[in-house]
Amino acid sequence: MGSESVRSGKKRVPQIEDEVSSTSDIDSPLFNKRHFSTEDALWYDSPSPTEEAFTSSDIDPGHSATEEEIRFSQAISEGDIALAKALMDDEFDVKHFLMRDRNALYFTVNRRTPLYFAVGNGDVKMVKLLLDAGVDPIEKNTAPFGSVLAKSCYQGDIEIAELLIDAGSDVNLPLEAGNYGSALATACLATQITMIALLLKKGADINMQLISGEYGSALAAACSKGSLEAVTLLCEKGADVNQQLTCGMYGSALAAACSKLSLETVTLLYERGADVNQQLTCGIYGSALAEACWDQSPEIVDFLLKEGADINMQLTSGDFGSALAVACATGSLSIVKLLLERGADINMQLTSGRYGSALAVACISGSSKTVKLLLEKRADVNLQLISGKYGSALAAACTKWLLETVRLLLEKGADVNQQLTCGMYGSALAAACSNGSLKAVKLLLEKGADVNLQLTSGKYGSALATAISVASRGQLEVPKFLLSMGAKIDLQLKSGDFRSALAAAIGTRKLETISLLILERANVSLPLSSGNFGDAISSALHLNNFDIIKLLLEAGTCIGPLSEVLFRRSLKRFLPCVEDLEAVGVYFDKFSTERLGRTFIWDPPVVMSETQDNNTWLFDYGALVRKEDTVEFGALYRLIGESYGVMGLRVLQGLVRAASHHRKYRQYGQYSEFVGVHLRTVLSVFSQSMDT
Known part of the structure; x- marks a missing residue:
């Protein structure tokens, strides 16, 4: 088709x-x-x-x-x-x-x-x-219109629409699919004046709050089209020009009109009582003035300001936080200059949005001309931001590989070691590390950035922990460079989700970065002063990641004085764990030879406890499998009971139970692959905890 x-x-x-x-x-x-x-x-x-x-x-x-x-x-x-x-x-x-x-x-x-x-x-x-x-x-959910009635309204087929309505199609049916939200909004968008009149005559709710689509109301749809005739008709029939919309990309009819660059429609709504300072609760921009700035209409911006629009209104919704921030995002120098000439506060700390200040938005947008203009107008390069994801203009620029902008900010006095109080990063250097920008990292270090700065905000706690956390497979240039520049590998962090670089690597489940830190002599038994876990191995147990546990054990990690309750909780999470069962089992033969002196063969289970009928659980969980693929559970059970007591027996039970629940091992009886390697790993941890 x-x-x-x-x-x-x-x-x-x-x-x-x-x-x-x-x-x-x-x-x-x-x-x-x-x-x-x-x-x-x-x-x-x-x-x-x-x-x-x-x-x-x-x-x-x-x-x-x-x-x-x-x-x-x-x-x-x-x-x-x-x-x-x-x-x-x-x-x-x-x-x-x-x-x-x-x-x-x-x-x-x-x-x-x-x-x-x-x-x-x-x-x-x-x-x-x-x-x-x-x-x-009432056929609905037919994209892009949402219903067959809406489709007929868009086409302007009056006779078909009447047939559908007379047959029972609801003119006020909220459309859950499609781009428009209602039949009336569809007709308004298509500027089908006769259809609009028909729907209103048939009882269409002119102020119905739409639950889907791009517009939020029929009036907003008409305004976004810029149809004076449709807007006039709706206003005459009682449309609310200040209706707070709950969905769509505009938030109000006036904002929708501003998006169409139709000064006539904007003027009509204003004359009908539209509030130029209405705080919007949905949409991308937050106000009619902000929408006009985004669409770069000097005439509409000038009109709104003359009619009393607050140029420094702190917006409560949308992505930007202020009209000036929106203008900076577009890179439109004419709109930015117009707002500054009319009194826009260049250093206003924004309370909503994703960026925090007009300068931060300009840095993110990549417009060096806008950044230069703001700096010429005395924008504060070290303004502490109180909202958004960046914390400062310099941090914002560092996340985008914008070296020209970074250099420009540094030349104007940006503090390379500024402690940020909000955002995801905590410092400009950490922000540069988050995007893997080696050139930006080198530039900041050349300008005096402290590679071991203890961060007080952000997600990671240090530049190295940030680089470790975000490093993708094979992309280890930034963490390697930081280490070569003196980054302390065992620095105890005071903020963020992790308390050391190694903990960050474990928390993000990246074996390559864990291996790098181990090769660089990270202390795998470092007790952490704070955080959710006391050391690296307990973090790995919590994540139920066999590969990480194995890597740490091979590196010689020691178990600290974990309480029995904490250790049992870790084991409970670990036993049914491993996601990749295909990768386990490589140590079973070595384990059986070292601990028993021979390869396991089938032998009837030996009861080791008067209170534990191990025959029951062994048979329940599949011990009767092919002889050549089975563990000699009796000898193994006896060994575990003698060496580790009741806790060891519970470990073995849990492993057999976990193996029996996996289709491959249940079907083919290859319990040795699963049980052997997990038993070796868990009992290694358990043994160390017993020795402490």
Whole structure:
């Protein structure tokens, strides 16, 4: 099936996807505005019959189709009323065909139903035929409109819309799918004035709060289109110009009008009582002025300011926090200059949003011209931010590989060792490490950054812990460089999620970085002064990661004075653990030879305790398996009981239980692979705890 052409004849515009090429792009303000598909980017609209010809390839392959069903679907899509009637006269049960399963045959690969085809083709006779046959007129969840009524409203098919409404289609049905939210909002967006009047006449709620879509209300949809006629009609019929919207990308009708760069629509709403300082509760920008700044309209910005818009209003929603921050995100020097000339506070500490200050936004956006302008206007390069994810303008620049901006800030006096009080990083150096920018790290160290600065905020606690935590596979240049520059590998950290670089490596489950730190002589038995765990091995036990436990044991880690309660809790988490059972078992033969002097063979279990019938649990958990693949559980049980007592027996029970629950080992009886290696690992830990 080919793509549908837009009924209005507009050129097809591909829908911009939310996915971007890199994580750095995701944080850029330029990617913050959600590029929803609108009527200008909508190629799903009404098809011609030839474009929409239904073929057997359109049938959902998960459902079988009879010849009559395929012929009926083709008749609908091609507008062949005679064939459809003939099939129905021949006792073809349309209602059963359509309603037998909401996800059955009649839902094609493109999520279109016969009624959708008929409505999309503007085929009044076919629509009437289907409705008379008992087809549900309230078909919904058909993207991108959300319902067949909404589709007819978008197309302006008055007769079809009346047929659907008279058959029971609800004009106030909240649409859970699609881009518009309601039939009335769809008609407003399509500027179908006659359809708007019809829906209002049929009882459409002009102020209905929408629960989905891009607009939030019918009035906002009309304003986003910039249709004076539609906006005027809605206002005359009682639309609330100050309605607080709860969904959509604008937050209010006035903000939606500002996005369309229509000064006439903005003026009309203002004359109808629209509040230019309304604090919005949803949307991307937070106010009408902020929206106008994003869309770079000097005329609308000037109009709003003249009518009393607060240029320094602290926004309570949206991504930016202030109108000036929004302008800086766009890189529009003319809008930034206009706001500064009108009194915008260049050093306002923002209380909401992702960035914290106008300068931080400019640094993130990558516009060196905007950064230079703000610095010329005396923006504080060392302003302590109180919101956002960066903490300072320098930290923001360091996360984006923007060396020119970093140098510019340093030249203007940015403190390379400033202790940040908010954000994810804690310092500019940690921010540079978070993005793996070796050049930025080198530049900061050349300018005097303290490689061992104890951070008081942020997620990681030090530059090295940050580099270790974010290092991807094979990308260890930054942590290696920090170590070469004197980073203390065993520095006890005072903040963050971890209390040492090794703890950070363990916490992020990265064997490569753990191995690097071990090679650099990290103390694998270092007792941690604070945090959730007292040492590295207890952290690994908590994570139930066999590979990390093995690596630490081989490096000679020692178990500290763990209480029996803590150790039992760790064992309880560890026993049913290991995710990759294919990788275990390599030590079983070595273990059996060293501890028993021979390879295990089958022997009836030996009862070691009067209170423990080990026959019961051994047989319950699959001890009777193929002889050549089994552990001699009796000898093993005796050995464990003699060496480790009741706790050791519980360990063995847990291992057998865990093995029995895994399909591969339950099926083939290869318990030795699972039990042997885990027993070796856990008892090594247990033995060390017994010795302390």
